[in-house]
Amino acid sequence: MNISTQAVQIGLEWDTRTGAVSVPIYQTATFRHPGLGQSTGYDYSRSGNPTRQSLEDGMARLDNGARAFAYSSGMAAIANLLLLFRSGDHLVVTEDLYGGTCRLFDKVFNQFGLTFSYVDTSDVEAVRAALTPRTRAVFAESLTNPLLKFADIPALSTLCRDRDLLLIVDNTFLTPYLLRPLDLGADIAVYSASKYLAGHNDTIAGLVVVKDAELAERVYYHQNAAGTVLGPQDSWLVMRGIKTLGVRLDRQQENAAKIAGWLKNHPAIAKVYYPGLEDHPGHALVKRDSRGFGAMIAFEVATHALVEQVLLKTRLISFAESLGGVESLITFPEVQTHADIPLELRARLGINNTLLRLSVGIEDGSDLIEDLNQALEA
Structure with missing residues:
Protein backbone atom coordinates (compact mmCIF):
# COMPACT_ATOMS: atom_id res chain seq x y z
CA MET A 1 0.00 0.00 0.00
CA ASN A 2 1.32 3.45 -0.90
CA ILE A 3 2.41 5.44 2.14
CA SER A 4 0.11 8.35 1.25
CA THR A 5 -2.84 5.96 1.49
CA GLN A 6 -1.53 4.58 4.78
CA ALA A 7 -1.36 8.12 6.12
CA VAL A 8 -4.96 8.89 5.18
CA GLN A 9 -6.13 5.67 6.84
CA ILE A 10 -4.49 6.38 10.21
CA GLY A 11 -6.89 5.66 13.08
CA LEU A 12 -9.71 4.27 10.90
CA GLU A 13 -9.43 0.80 12.42
CA TRP A 14 -9.52 2.06 15.98
CA ASP A 15 -13.14 2.43 17.09
CA THR A 16 -14.69 -0.90 16.16
CA ARG A 17 -17.56 -0.44 18.63
CA THR A 18 -19.10 2.65 17.00
CA GLY A 19 -17.29 2.73 13.67
CA ALA A 20 -16.26 6.35 14.20
CA VAL A 21 -14.13 7.50 11.25
CA SER A 22 -12.41 10.10 13.43
CA VAL A 23 -10.69 8.66 16.49
CA PRO A 24 -12.42 9.79 19.70
CA ILE A 25 -10.48 12.07 22.02
CA TYR A 26 -10.24 10.14 25.27
CA GLN A 27 -9.86 13.14 27.53
CA THR A 28 -9.44 11.16 30.72
CA ALA A 29 -6.70 10.78 33.29
CA THR A 30 -7.76 7.37 34.57
CA PHE A 31 -9.82 4.30 33.66
CA ARG A 32 -12.23 2.22 35.73
CA HIS A 33 -11.19 -1.39 36.38
CA PRO A 34 -13.79 -4.08 35.56
CA GLY A 35 -12.74 -6.07 38.63
CA LEU A 36 -10.00 -6.77 41.14
CA GLY A 37 -6.79 -7.57 39.28
CA GLN A 38 -8.49 -6.84 35.97
CA SER A 39 -7.81 -4.11 33.40
CA THR A 40 -9.29 -2.92 30.14
CA GLY A 41 -5.73 -2.49 28.91
CA TYR A 42 -5.75 1.10 30.13
CA ASP A 43 -5.16 2.17 33.72
CA TYR A 44 -3.73 5.70 33.75
CA SER A 45 -3.21 7.99 30.76
CA ARG A 46 0.49 8.54 31.42
CA SER A 47 0.99 4.81 30.83
CA GLY A 48 -1.41 4.54 27.92
CA ASN A 49 -4.29 6.46 26.37
CA PRO A 50 -6.43 5.16 23.48
CA THR A 51 -6.12 8.35 21.41
CA ARG A 52 -2.37 8.46 21.86
CA GLN A 53 -2.07 4.76 21.14
CA SER A 54 -4.00 5.18 17.90
CA LEU A 55 -1.42 7.76 16.83
CA GLU A 56 1.48 5.59 18.00
CA ASP A 57 0.19 2.49 16.24
CA GLY A 58 -0.40 4.42 13.02
CA MET A 59 3.04 6.02 13.12
CA ALA A 60 4.72 2.65 13.69
CA ARG A 61 3.06 1.39 10.51
CA LEU A 62 4.01 4.50 8.53
CA ASP A 63 7.68 4.18 9.48
CA ASN A 64 7.74 0.37 9.39
CA GLY A 65 8.79 0.05 13.03
CA ALA A 66 7.93 -2.29 15.89
CA ARG A 67 6.43 0.49 18.05
CA ALA A 68 6.09 4.25 18.12
CA PHE A 69 5.86 6.66 21.04
CA ALA A 70 4.29 10.12 21.22
CA TYR A 71 5.78 12.86 23.40
CA SER A 72 4.89 16.36 24.52
CA SER A 73 7.45 17.86 22.09
CA GLY A 74 10.27 16.89 19.78
CA MET A 75 12.77 17.94 22.44
CA ALA A 76 10.99 15.73 25.01
CA ALA A 77 11.29 12.83 22.58
CA ILE A 78 15.06 13.32 22.17
CA ALA A 79 15.53 13.83 25.92
CA ASN A 80 13.70 10.59 26.60
CA LEU A 81 15.95 8.73 24.15
CA LEU A 82 19.03 10.00 25.97
CA LEU A 83 17.81 8.07 29.03
CA LEU A 84 18.96 4.95 27.16
CA PHE A 85 22.55 5.97 27.95
CA ARG A 86 24.69 6.15 31.08
CA SER A 87 27.23 8.55 32.51
CA GLY A 88 30.46 8.21 30.56
CA ASP A 89 28.77 7.25 27.29
CA HIS A 90 29.71 9.13 24.14
CA LEU A 91 27.59 10.00 21.09
CA VAL A 92 28.67 11.21 17.67
CA VAL A 93 26.16 13.78 16.42
CA THR A 94 25.46 15.99 13.43
CA GLU A 95 27.49 19.20 13.57
CA ASP A 96 24.95 21.57 11.98
CA LEU A 97 22.32 20.36 14.39
CA TYR A 98 19.13 22.16 15.38
CA GLY A 99 20.18 24.61 18.08
CA GLY A 100 17.68 23.30 20.62
CA THR A 101 19.10 19.79 20.30
CA CYS A 102 22.61 21.17 20.73
CA ARG A 103 21.48 23.00 23.87
CA LEU A 104 19.91 19.81 25.25
CA PHE A 105 23.12 17.87 24.67
CA ASP A 106 25.66 20.42 25.90
CA LYS A 107 23.79 22.30 28.61
CA VAL A 108 21.60 19.57 30.10
CA PHE A 109 22.83 16.03 29.51
CA ASN A 110 26.49 16.95 29.48
CA GLN A 111 26.24 17.66 33.21
CA PHE A 112 25.15 14.05 33.75
CA GLY A 113 28.29 12.68 32.16
CA LEU A 114 27.22 12.16 28.54
CA THR A 115 29.68 13.51 25.98
CA PHE A 116 29.08 14.50 22.37
CA SER A 117 31.33 14.94 19.34
CA TYR A 118 30.02 17.11 16.52
CA VAL A 119 30.95 15.99 13.01
CA ASP A 120 29.65 16.19 9.47
CA THR A 121 27.40 13.12 9.45
CA SER A 122 27.12 13.34 5.66
CA ASP A 123 30.80 12.24 5.73
CA VAL A 124 30.93 8.61 6.90
CA GLU A 125 34.71 8.69 7.31
CA ALA A 126 34.43 11.72 9.58
CA VAL A 127 31.95 9.78 11.71
CA ARG A 128 34.26 6.79 11.79
CA ALA A 129 37.18 8.96 12.90
CA ALA A 130 35.12 10.42 15.76
CA LEU A 131 34.24 7.04 17.30
CA THR A 132 35.83 6.16 20.63
CA PRO A 133 35.67 3.08 22.90
CA ARG A 134 32.95 4.92 24.87
CA THR A 135 30.78 5.67 21.83
CA ARG A 136 27.33 4.14 22.14
CA ALA A 137 25.37 5.82 19.35
CA VAL A 138 25.38 8.04 16.29
CA PHE A 139 22.70 10.75 16.21
CA ALA A 140 22.19 12.17 12.72
CA GLU A 141 19.67 14.44 11.07
CA SER A 142 18.64 12.87 7.76
CA LEU A 143 18.52 16.35 6.23
CA THR A 144 20.29 18.83 8.47
CA ASN A 145 18.88 22.02 9.94
CA PRO A 146 19.55 24.55 8.42
CA LEU A 147 22.22 23.68 5.82
CA LEU A 148 20.40 20.67 4.35
CA LYS A 149 23.25 18.18 4.28
CA PHE A 150 22.08 14.61 3.70
CA ALA A 151 23.20 11.64 5.75
CA ASP A 152 24.12 8.37 4.02
CA ILE A 153 21.97 6.29 6.36
CA PRO A 154 22.80 2.87 4.82
CA ALA A 155 26.54 3.54 5.18
CA LEU A 156 26.11 4.89 8.72
CA SER A 157 24.00 1.88 9.66
CA THR A 158 26.71 -0.51 8.43
CA LEU A 159 29.30 1.38 10.47
CA CYS A 160 27.07 1.30 13.57
CA ARG A 161 26.16 -2.36 13.16
CA ASP A 162 29.82 -3.35 12.92
CA ARG A 163 30.54 -1.47 16.17
CA ASP A 164 27.31 -2.46 17.99
CA LEU A 165 26.16 1.17 18.14
CA LEU A 166 22.66 2.60 17.93
CA LEU A 167 21.86 4.76 14.93
CA ILE A 168 19.27 7.44 15.76
CA VAL A 169 18.00 9.58 12.89
CA ASP A 170 16.06 12.81 13.29
CA ASN A 171 13.89 12.64 10.18
CA THR A 172 11.79 15.76 10.85
CA PHE A 173 12.52 17.47 7.52
CA LEU A 174 11.67 14.49 5.30
CA THR A 175 9.07 12.49 7.29
CA PRO A 176 8.26 8.84 6.50
CA TYR A 177 6.42 10.05 3.40
CA LEU A 178 9.75 10.79 1.74
CA LEU A 179 12.23 8.67 3.71
CA ARG A 180 11.98 5.72 6.11
CA PRO A 181 15.20 5.65 8.14
CA LEU A 182 14.41 2.25 9.66
CA ASP A 183 14.19 0.68 6.19
CA LEU A 184 17.69 2.03 5.51
CA GLY A 185 19.18 0.51 8.68
CA ALA A 186 18.54 3.03 11.44
CA ASP A 187 17.45 1.73 14.84
CA ILE A 188 15.36 4.73 15.88
CA ALA A 189 13.67 7.55 13.99
CA VAL A 190 12.70 10.71 15.87
CA TYR A 191 10.46 13.58 14.77
CA SER A 192 9.34 16.97 15.86
CA ALA A 193 5.74 16.14 14.99
CA SER A 194 4.92 19.85 15.41
CA LYS A 195 6.33 20.28 11.92
CA TYR A 196 5.29 18.38 8.78
CA LEU A 197 3.45 15.54 10.52
CA ALA A 198 0.91 17.78 12.29
CA GLY A 199 1.39 20.28 9.51
CA HIS A 200 -0.77 23.21 10.61
CA ASN A 201 1.36 25.16 13.11
CA ASP A 202 -1.22 24.46 15.80
CA THR A 203 0.31 21.88 18.13
CA ILE A 204 3.58 20.85 19.77
CA ALA A 205 4.45 17.14 19.69
CA GLY A 206 7.26 14.63 19.27
CA LEU A 207 7.34 11.08 17.90
CA VAL A 208 9.83 8.23 18.14
CA VAL A 209 9.67 5.04 16.06
CA VAL A 210 11.76 2.03 17.09
CA LYS A 211 12.72 -0.82 14.79
CA ASP A 212 13.36 -3.58 17.34
CA ALA A 213 10.69 -4.77 19.78
CA GLU A 214 13.14 -5.34 22.64
CA LEU A 215 14.61 -1.85 22.29
CA ALA A 216 11.06 -0.49 22.05
CA GLU A 217 10.28 -1.95 25.47
CA ARG A 218 13.20 0.01 26.93
CA VAL A 219 11.99 3.20 25.27
CA TYR A 220 8.47 2.64 26.59
CA TYR A 221 9.81 2.11 30.11
CA HIS A 222 11.45 5.54 30.02
CA GLN A 223 8.43 7.20 28.41
CA ASN A 224 6.20 5.92 31.18
CA ALA A 225 8.71 6.54 33.97
CA ALA A 226 9.50 10.11 32.94
CA GLY A 227 5.93 10.90 31.90
CA THR A 228 6.84 12.96 28.85
CA VAL A 229 3.70 11.89 27.01
CA LEU A 230 1.49 13.63 24.48
CA GLY A 231 -2.03 14.48 25.61
CA PRO A 232 -5.09 13.10 23.80
CA GLN A 233 -6.16 16.41 22.21
CA ASP A 234 -2.74 16.97 20.67
CA SER A 235 -2.51 13.30 19.66
CA TRP A 236 -5.75 13.80 17.74
CA LEU A 237 -4.42 16.95 16.08
CA VAL A 238 -1.27 15.13 14.92
CA MET A 239 -3.35 12.29 13.47
CA ARG A 240 -5.57 14.78 11.66
CA GLY A 241 -2.46 16.37 10.18
CA ILE A 242 -0.89 13.08 9.10
CA LYS A 243 -3.97 12.30 7.00
CA THR A 244 -3.02 15.08 4.56
Whole structure:
Protein backbone atom coordinates (compact mmCIF):
# COMPACT_ATOMS: atom_id res chain seq x y z
CA MET A 1 0.00 0.00 0.00
CA ASN A 2 1.32 3.45 -0.90
CA ILE A 3 2.41 5.44 2.14
CA SER A 4 0.11 8.35 1.25
CA THR A 5 -2.84 5.96 1.49
CA GLN A 6 -1.53 4.58 4.78
CA ALA A 7 -1.36 8.12 6.12
CA VAL A 8 -4.96 8.89 5.18
CA GLN A 9 -6.13 5.67 6.84
CA ILE A 10 -4.49 6.38 10.21
CA GLY A 11 -6.89 5.66 13.08
CA LEU A 12 -9.71 4.27 10.90
CA GLU A 13 -9.43 0.80 12.42
CA TRP A 14 -9.52 2.06 15.98
CA ASP A 15 -13.14 2.43 17.09
CA THR A 16 -14.69 -0.90 16.16
CA ARG A 17 -17.56 -0.44 18.63
CA THR A 18 -19.10 2.65 17.00
CA GLY A 19 -17.29 2.73 13.67
CA ALA A 20 -16.26 6.35 14.20
CA VAL A 21 -14.13 7.50 11.25
CA SER A 22 -12.41 10.10 13.43
CA VAL A 23 -10.69 8.66 16.49
CA PRO A 24 -12.42 9.79 19.70
CA ILE A 25 -10.48 12.07 22.02
CA TYR A 26 -10.24 10.14 25.27
CA GLN A 27 -9.86 13.14 27.53
CA THR A 28 -9.44 11.16 30.72
CA ALA A 29 -6.70 10.78 33.29
CA THR A 30 -7.76 7.37 34.57
CA PHE A 31 -9.82 4.30 33.66
CA ARG A 32 -12.23 2.22 35.73
CA HIS A 33 -11.19 -1.39 36.38
CA PRO A 34 -13.79 -4.08 35.56
CA GLY A 35 -12.74 -6.07 38.63
CA LEU A 36 -10.00 -6.77 41.14
CA GLY A 37 -6.79 -7.57 39.28
CA GLN A 38 -8.49 -6.84 35.97
CA SER A 39 -7.81 -4.11 33.40
CA THR A 40 -9.29 -2.92 30.14
CA GLY A 41 -5.73 -2.49 28.91
CA TYR A 42 -5.75 1.10 30.13
CA ASP A 43 -5.16 2.17 33.72
CA TYR A 44 -3.73 5.70 33.75
CA SER A 45 -3.21 7.99 30.76
CA ARG A 46 0.49 8.54 31.42
CA SER A 47 0.99 4.81 30.83
CA GLY A 48 -1.41 4.54 27.92
CA ASN A 49 -4.29 6.46 26.37
CA PRO A 50 -6.43 5.16 23.48
CA THR A 51 -6.12 8.35 21.41
CA ARG A 52 -2.37 8.46 21.86
CA GLN A 53 -2.07 4.76 21.14
CA SER A 54 -4.00 5.18 17.90
CA LEU A 55 -1.42 7.76 16.83
CA GLU A 56 1.48 5.59 18.00
CA ASP A 57 0.19 2.49 16.24
CA GLY A 58 -0.40 4.42 13.02
CA MET A 59 3.04 6.02 13.12
CA ALA A 60 4.72 2.65 13.69
CA ARG A 61 3.06 1.39 10.51
CA LEU A 62 4.01 4.50 8.53
CA ASP A 63 7.68 4.18 9.48
CA ASN A 64 7.74 0.37 9.39
CA GLY A 65 8.79 0.05 13.03
CA ALA A 66 7.93 -2.29 15.89
CA ARG A 67 6.43 0.49 18.05
CA ALA A 68 6.09 4.25 18.12
CA PHE A 69 5.86 6.66 21.04
CA ALA A 70 4.29 10.12 21.22
CA TYR A 71 5.78 12.86 23.40
CA SER A 72 4.89 16.36 24.52
CA SER A 73 7.45 17.86 22.09
CA GLY A 74 10.27 16.89 19.78
CA MET A 75 12.77 17.94 22.44
CA ALA A 76 10.99 15.73 25.01
CA ALA A 77 11.29 12.83 22.58
CA ILE A 78 15.06 13.32 22.17
CA ALA A 79 15.53 13.83 25.92
CA ASN A 80 13.70 10.59 26.60
CA LEU A 81 15.95 8.73 24.15
CA LEU A 82 19.03 10.00 25.97
CA LEU A 83 17.81 8.07 29.03
CA LEU A 84 18.96 4.95 27.16
CA PHE A 85 22.55 5.97 27.95
CA ARG A 86 24.69 6.15 31.08
CA SER A 87 27.23 8.55 32.51
CA GLY A 88 30.46 8.21 30.56
CA ASP A 89 28.77 7.25 27.29
CA HIS A 90 29.71 9.13 24.14
CA LEU A 91 27.59 10.00 21.09
CA VAL A 92 28.67 11.21 17.67
CA VAL A 93 26.16 13.78 16.42
CA THR A 94 25.46 15.99 13.43
CA GLU A 95 27.49 19.20 13.57
CA ASP A 96 24.95 21.57 11.98
CA LEU A 97 22.32 20.36 14.39
CA TYR A 98 19.13 22.16 15.38
CA GLY A 99 20.18 24.61 18.08
CA GLY A 100 17.68 23.30 20.62
CA THR A 101 19.10 19.79 20.30
CA CYS A 102 22.61 21.17 20.73
CA ARG A 103 21.48 23.00 23.87
CA LEU A 104 19.91 19.81 25.25
CA PHE A 105 23.12 17.87 24.67
CA ASP A 106 25.66 20.42 25.90
CA LYS A 107 23.79 22.30 28.61
CA VAL A 108 21.60 19.57 30.10
CA PHE A 109 22.83 16.03 29.51
CA ASN A 110 26.49 16.95 29.48
CA GLN A 111 26.24 17.66 33.21
CA PHE A 112 25.15 14.05 33.75
CA GLY A 113 28.29 12.68 32.16
CA LEU A 114 27.22 12.16 28.54
CA THR A 115 29.68 13.51 25.98
CA PHE A 116 29.08 14.50 22.37
CA SER A 117 31.33 14.94 19.34
CA TYR A 118 30.02 17.11 16.52
CA VAL A 119 30.95 15.99 13.01
CA ASP A 120 29.65 16.19 9.47
CA THR A 121 27.40 13.12 9.45
CA SER A 122 27.12 13.34 5.66
CA ASP A 123 30.80 12.24 5.73
CA VAL A 124 30.93 8.61 6.90
CA GLU A 125 34.71 8.69 7.31
CA ALA A 126 34.43 11.72 9.58
CA VAL A 127 31.95 9.78 11.71
CA ARG A 128 34.26 6.79 11.79
CA ALA A 129 37.18 8.96 12.90
CA ALA A 130 35.12 10.42 15.76
CA LEU A 131 34.24 7.04 17.30
CA THR A 132 35.83 6.16 20.63
CA PRO A 133 35.67 3.08 22.90
CA ARG A 134 32.95 4.92 24.87
CA THR A 135 30.78 5.67 21.83
CA ARG A 136 27.33 4.14 22.14
CA ALA A 137 25.37 5.82 19.35
CA VAL A 138 25.38 8.04 16.29
CA PHE A 139 22.70 10.75 16.21
CA ALA A 140 22.19 12.17 12.72
CA GLU A 141 19.67 14.44 11.07
CA SER A 142 18.64 12.87 7.76
CA LEU A 143 18.52 16.35 6.23
CA THR A 144 20.29 18.83 8.47
CA ASN A 145 18.88 22.02 9.94
CA PRO A 146 19.55 24.55 8.42
CA LEU A 147 22.22 23.68 5.82
CA LEU A 148 20.40 20.67 4.35
CA LYS A 149 23.25 18.18 4.28
CA PHE A 150 22.08 14.61 3.70
CA ALA A 151 23.20 11.64 5.75
CA ASP A 152 24.12 8.37 4.02
CA ILE A 153 21.97 6.29 6.36
CA PRO A 154 22.80 2.87 4.82
CA ALA A 155 26.54 3.54 5.18
CA LEU A 156 26.11 4.89 8.72
CA SER A 157 24.00 1.88 9.66
CA THR A 158 26.71 -0.51 8.43
CA LEU A 159 29.30 1.38 10.47
CA CYS A 160 27.07 1.30 13.57
CA ARG A 161 26.16 -2.36 13.16
CA ASP A 162 29.82 -3.35 12.92
CA ARG A 163 30.54 -1.47 16.17
CA ASP A 164 27.31 -2.46 17.99
CA LEU A 165 26.16 1.17 18.14
CA LEU A 166 22.66 2.60 17.93
CA LEU A 167 21.86 4.76 14.93
CA ILE A 168 19.27 7.44 15.76
CA VAL A 169 18.00 9.58 12.89
CA ASP A 170 16.06 12.81 13.29
CA ASN A 171 13.89 12.64 10.18
CA THR A 172 11.79 15.76 10.85
CA PHE A 173 12.52 17.47 7.52
CA LEU A 174 11.67 14.49 5.30
CA THR A 175 9.07 12.49 7.29
CA PRO A 176 8.26 8.84 6.50
CA TYR A 177 6.42 10.05 3.40
CA LEU A 178 9.75 10.79 1.74
CA LEU A 179 12.23 8.67 3.71
CA ARG A 180 11.98 5.72 6.11
CA PRO A 181 15.20 5.65 8.14
CA LEU A 182 14.41 2.25 9.66
CA ASP A 183 14.19 0.68 6.19
CA LEU A 184 17.69 2.03 5.51
CA GLY A 185 19.18 0.51 8.68
CA ALA A 186 18.54 3.03 11.44
CA ASP A 187 17.45 1.73 14.84
CA ILE A 188 15.36 4.73 15.88
CA ALA A 189 13.67 7.55 13.99
CA VAL A 190 12.70 10.71 15.87
CA TYR A 191 10.46 13.58 14.77
CA SER A 192 9.34 16.97 15.86
CA ALA A 193 5.74 16.14 14.99
CA SER A 194 4.92 19.85 15.41
CA LYS A 195 6.33 20.28 11.92
CA TYR A 196 5.29 18.38 8.78
CA LEU A 197 3.45 15.54 10.52
CA ALA A 198 0.91 17.78 12.29
CA GLY A 199 1.39 20.28 9.51
CA HIS A 200 -0.77 23.21 10.61
CA ASN A 201 1.36 25.16 13.11
CA ASP A 202 -1.22 24.46 15.80
CA THR A 203 0.31 21.88 18.13
CA ILE A 204 3.58 20.85 19.77
CA ALA A 205 4.45 17.14 19.69
CA GLY A 206 7.26 14.63 19.27
CA LEU A 207 7.34 11.08 17.90
CA VAL A 208 9.83 8.23 18.14
CA VAL A 209 9.67 5.04 16.06
CA VAL A 210 11.76 2.03 17.09
CA LYS A 211 12.72 -0.82 14.79
CA ASP A 212 13.36 -3.58 17.34
CA ALA A 213 10.69 -4.77 19.78
CA GLU A 214 13.14 -5.34 22.64
CA LEU A 215 14.61 -1.85 22.29
CA ALA A 216 11.06 -0.49 22.05
CA GLU A 217 10.28 -1.95 25.47
CA ARG A 218 13.20 0.01 26.93
CA VAL A 219 11.99 3.20 25.27
CA TYR A 220 8.47 2.64 26.59
CA TYR A 221 9.81 2.11 30.11
CA HIS A 222 11.45 5.54 30.02
CA GLN A 223 8.43 7.20 28.41
CA ASN A 224 6.20 5.92 31.18
CA ALA A 225 8.71 6.54 33.97
CA ALA A 226 9.50 10.11 32.94
CA GLY A 227 5.93 10.90 31.90
CA THR A 228 6.84 12.96 28.85
CA VAL A 229 3.70 11.89 27.01
CA LEU A 230 1.49 13.63 24.48
CA GLY A 231 -2.03 14.48 25.61
CA PRO A 232 -5.09 13.10 23.80
CA GLN A 233 -6.16 16.41 22.21
CA ASP A 234 -2.74 16.97 20.67
CA SER A 235 -2.51 13.30 19.66
CA TRP A 236 -5.75 13.80 17.74
CA LEU A 237 -4.42 16.95 16.08
CA VAL A 238 -1.27 15.13 14.92
CA MET A 239 -3.35 12.29 13.47
CA ARG A 240 -5.57 14.78 11.66
CA GLY A 241 -2.46 16.37 10.18
CA ILE A 242 -0.89 13.08 9.10
CA LYS A 243 -3.97 12.30 7.00
CA THR A 244 -3.02 15.08 4.56
CA LEU A 245 0.76 14.61 4.79
CA GLY A 246 1.09 13.32 1.22
CA VAL A 247 -0.87 16.04 -0.53
CA ARG A 248 0.74 18.77 1.57
CA LEU A 249 4.31 17.63 0.96
CA ASP A 250 3.69 17.12 -2.75
CA ARG A 251 2.57 20.76 -3.05
CA GLN A 252 5.30 22.06 -0.73
CA GLN A 253 8.02 20.28 -2.68
CA GLU A 254 6.66 21.55 -5.98
CA ASN A 255 6.74 25.10 -4.62
CA ALA A 256 10.20 24.64 -3.10
CA ALA A 257 11.72 23.48 -6.39
CA LYS A 258 10.33 26.54 -8.20
CA ILE A 259 11.47 28.95 -5.51
CA ALA A 260 14.97 27.45 -5.22
CA GLY A 261 15.49 27.74 -8.97
CA TRP A 262 14.27 31.33 -8.92
CA LEU A 263 16.45 32.28 -5.95
CA LYS A 264 19.52 30.79 -7.61
CA ASN A 265 19.20 33.28 -10.47
CA HIS A 266 18.37 36.36 -8.39
CA PRO A 267 21.18 38.98 -8.25
CA ALA A 268 20.61 39.68 -4.53
CA ILE A 269 21.11 36.01 -3.56
CA ALA A 270 24.66 34.80 -2.92
CA LYS A 271 23.99 31.10 -2.31
CA VAL A 272 21.09 28.65 -2.24
CA TYR A 273 20.94 25.41 -0.26
CA TYR A 274 18.33 23.00 -1.61
CA PRO A 275 18.94 19.29 -2.27
CA GLY A 276 16.68 19.37 -5.31
CA LEU A 277 19.23 21.53 -7.14
CA GLU A 278 21.62 19.41 -9.16
CA ASP A 279 24.67 21.26 -7.83
CA HIS A 280 23.77 20.47 -4.22
CA PRO A 281 26.47 18.14 -2.81
CA GLY A 282 23.90 15.61 -1.59
CA HIS A 283 21.63 15.71 -4.63
CA ALA A 284 22.48 12.26 -5.99
CA LEU A 285 22.34 10.63 -2.57
CA VAL A 286 18.96 12.17 -1.75
CA LYS A 287 17.68 11.03 -5.14
CA ARG A 288 18.92 7.50 -4.39
CA ASP A 289 17.44 7.11 -0.90
CA SER A 290 14.47 9.49 -0.71
CA ARG A 291 11.18 9.88 -2.56
CA GLY A 292 11.72 13.63 -2.73
CA PHE A 293 13.88 16.59 -1.77
CA GLY A 294 11.71 18.16 0.90
CA ALA A 295 10.41 21.70 1.18
CA MET A 296 13.09 23.48 3.20
CA ILE A 297 15.38 26.04 1.57
CA ALA A 298 18.28 27.97 3.07
CA PHE A 299 19.77 30.91 1.22
CA GLU A 300 22.31 33.66 1.75
CA VAL A 301 21.47 37.20 0.77
CA ALA A 302 24.20 39.41 -0.67
CA THR A 303 24.45 41.73 2.35
CA HIS A 304 23.48 41.63 6.02
CA ALA A 305 21.25 44.68 5.50
CA LEU A 306 19.01 42.57 3.27
CA VAL A 307 18.26 40.15 6.14
CA GLU A 308 16.08 42.55 8.10
CA GLN A 309 14.61 43.93 4.89
CA VAL A 310 13.43 40.51 3.73
CA LEU A 311 12.18 39.46 7.16
CA LEU A 312 10.07 42.60 7.58
CA LYS A 313 8.91 43.14 3.99
CA THR A 314 7.48 39.73 3.17
CA ARG A 315 3.70 39.78 3.28
CA LEU A 316 2.65 36.20 2.61
CA ILE A 317 5.69 34.59 4.22
CA SER A 318 5.61 35.04 7.98
CA PHE A 319 8.72 35.89 9.99
CA ALA A 320 8.27 33.17 12.61
CA GLU A 321 9.88 30.20 14.30
CA SER A 322 9.16 26.61 13.30
CA LEU A 323 8.60 24.98 9.92
CA GLY A 324 6.62 22.38 8.04
CA GLY A 325 3.16 23.91 8.29
CA VAL A 326 0.82 24.84 5.47
CA GLU A 327 1.83 28.51 5.86
CA SER A 328 5.28 29.57 4.59
CA LEU A 329 7.63 30.76 7.33
CA ILE A 330 11.06 32.42 7.26
CA THR A 331 13.65 32.63 10.04
CA PHE A 332 17.15 33.97 10.69
CA PRO A 333 19.04 30.95 12.12
CA GLU A 334 22.01 32.85 13.56
CA VAL A 335 19.88 34.66 16.14
CA GLN A 336 16.84 32.39 16.32
CA THR A 337 16.95 28.62 15.85
CA HIS A 338 20.72 28.23 16.17
CA ALA A 339 21.72 30.89 18.68
CA ASP A 340 22.75 28.16 21.17
CA ILE A 341 25.44 26.81 18.84
CA PRO A 342 28.85 28.33 19.70
CA LEU A 343 29.78 31.32 17.52
CA GLU A 344 32.97 29.76 16.20
CA LEU A 345 31.11 26.60 15.15
CA ARG A 346 28.37 28.62 13.46
CA ALA A 347 31.02 30.57 11.56
CA ARG A 348 32.79 27.40 10.43
CA LEU A 349 29.56 25.77 9.30
CA GLY A 350 28.29 28.79 7.40
CA ILE A 351 25.42 29.70 9.74
CA ASN A 352 26.21 33.37 9.29
CA ASN A 353 24.61 36.80 9.40
CA THR A 354 23.31 36.57 5.82
CA LEU A 355 21.70 33.10 6.01
CA LEU A 356 17.91 32.78 5.99
CA ARG A 357 15.85 29.58 6.30
CA LEU A 358 12.59 29.27 4.39
CA SER A 359 9.90 26.70 5.14
CA VAL A 360 7.80 26.54 2.00
CA GLY A 361 4.06 26.16 2.47
CA ILE A 362 1.17 25.17 0.23
CA GLU A 363 0.31 28.66 -1.09
CA ASP A 364 0.49 29.24 -4.83
CA GLY A 365 4.18 29.10 -5.74
CA SER A 366 4.03 32.14 -8.02
CA ASP A 367 2.59 34.22 -5.18
CA LEU A 368 5.44 33.18 -2.90
CA ILE A 369 8.02 34.11 -5.55
CA GLU A 370 6.33 37.48 -6.05
CA ASP A 371 6.43 38.06 -2.28
CA LEU A 372 10.16 37.28 -2.10
CA ASN A 373 10.86 39.41 -5.13
CA GLN A 374 9.19 42.52 -3.69
CA ALA A 375 10.94 41.95 -0.35
CA LEU A 376 14.34 41.83 -2.05
CA GLU A 377 13.78 45.06 -3.99
CA ALA A 378 15.59 48.12 -2.65
